[in-house]
Amino acid sequence: MRYDDSPPSPESASSVSPDRRWFTRRSGLAVGAAVLAPTLLAGWVLVQLTTGAGADDARPPRIVMPAAVPSPTPSSSAAPAAPASPQAKGPLAGKTVVIDPGHNTGNFKHTSEIDKKVDIGTNRKECDTTGTTTNAGYMEAEFTLDVSRRLRTVLEAKGLKVVLTHEADRAWGPCIDERARIGNEAAADAVVSVHADGVSSGNRGYHIILPAKVKGGAADTAKIVGPSRDLGERIGSNFARTTGSAPANYLGSGTGLVVRDDLGGLNLSTRPKVFIECGNMRDAKDAALLTSPEWRQKAAQGIADGIVGFLGG
Numbered sequence: 001m002r003y004d005d006s007p008p009s010p011e012s013a014s015s016v017s018p019d020r021r022w023f024t025r026r027s028g029l030a031v032g033a034a035v036l037a038p039t040l041l042a043g044w045v046l047v048q049l050t051t052g053a054g055a056d057d058a059r060p061p062r063i064v065m066p067a068a069v070p071s072p073t074p075s076s077s078a079a080p081a082a083p084a085s086p087q088a089k090g091p092l093a094g095k096t097v098v099i100d101p102g103h104n105t106g107n108f109k110h111t112s113e114i115d116k117k118v119d120i121g122t123n124r125k126e127c128d129t130t131g132t133t134t135n136a137g138y139m140e141a142e143f144t145l146d147v148s149r150r151l152r153t154v155l156e157a158k159g160l161k162v163v164l165t166h167e168a169d170r171a172w173g174p175c176i177d178e179r180a181r182i183g184n185e186a187a188a189d190a191v192v193s194v195h196a197d198g199v200s201s202g203n204r205g206y207h208i209i210l211p212a213k214v215k216g217g218a219a220d221t222a223k224i225v226g227p228s229r230d231l232g233e234r235i236g237s238n239f240a241r242t243t244g245s246a247p248a249n250y251l252g253s254g255t256g257l258v259v260r261d262d263l264g265g266l267n268l269s270t271r272p273k274v275f276i277e278c279g280n281m282r283d284a285k286d287a288a289l290l291t292s293p294e295w296r297q298k299a300a301q302g303i304a305d306g307i308v309g310f311l312g313g
C-alpha cells in the first residue's frame, strides 16, 4: 500500500478496516497458487492453502516450502564443492542487495504490536501496517513475499548476495525502522521494498517511491537521494518492459515515480533504496495480473534487471 507507513489519515483509517473485516469473514477453500520457479540449481514450490471455517476459525495462509533441490555434487572427492550460486564477476562482485517484502501475513493478527509507534527520525510512525488485499482476499503480504523470493532467485543467479528482511519466519513485522536497519547493517548496495497498492478501482499501474531529502534525528537522506533516483528509474523502466504495465494513472503525472518524505523505511536508510508499488490490488484488471504467478515472475525479472543495471552489471 502506498500509505504503508504514512501517518494516520482518513484514507488509511478507512482503507485498513475493510482488510480486517475481510480477514475475519472469508471462508471456503481456495487453493491459491502452485508455483515452480525455474532456476539453475534449485527450485521451490509455494503452495498457498487458505482455509477457514468461519469468523471464529479464520486462519492465516500456510506457506509450504519444500527443501531446495540440492546442487549436483562433484564426483571427484578431490574437487572443491560446487558453490551454491555463481561467483559474481566484474561490477557485481561482492555486491549485496537487500529485499524487503512489504508487510507480513501475520500483521492482521498482531495489530496492537504493529500499531506501536517507532522513531523514524523525522517523526514517529506505526511499527508496520497490515497491507491491503485483492477483493478476493489475496493478501499484499503474500504477494510481496512471493515476488521477493523470485527476485532473490534471479539476483543470486547473477552471483549477488541477497538478504530478505523477513521470510515467513516471524509472527509479525519487522517494524519499519528495523527494515531500514537491516539494509544499513548489511551495507547493501541497493535496497528494494516490494509492495502493491490498495486504492479504488480504476486506478491502475505501477509506481516507484523515491526518498525525499530529509534530515531529522537518525534520518538523513542527503547521500541517498541521487543514487536512489537512479535505482528507481532503472527499476521502473525495466519493470514496464518485462510486465507490459504502464506507470500509475493516479499519481506521479504518468512518470511512475513519486517522491515521499514520510516513509520510515526510506528516511532511515543510509543505502540507496526505493519502494515499488507493483499495481493496485483493488482494481480487477491489476488484480488479475498480481495474482498470476507468471506475471509475478516477469515483475521480479524487471526489478532484478533494474537493480543489476544500477550496480553496473
Ligand code: ZN
Residues within 6 Å of the ligand: 001, 002, 004, 102, 103, 131, 132, 140, 195, 196, 197
Ligand atoms: Zn504496502
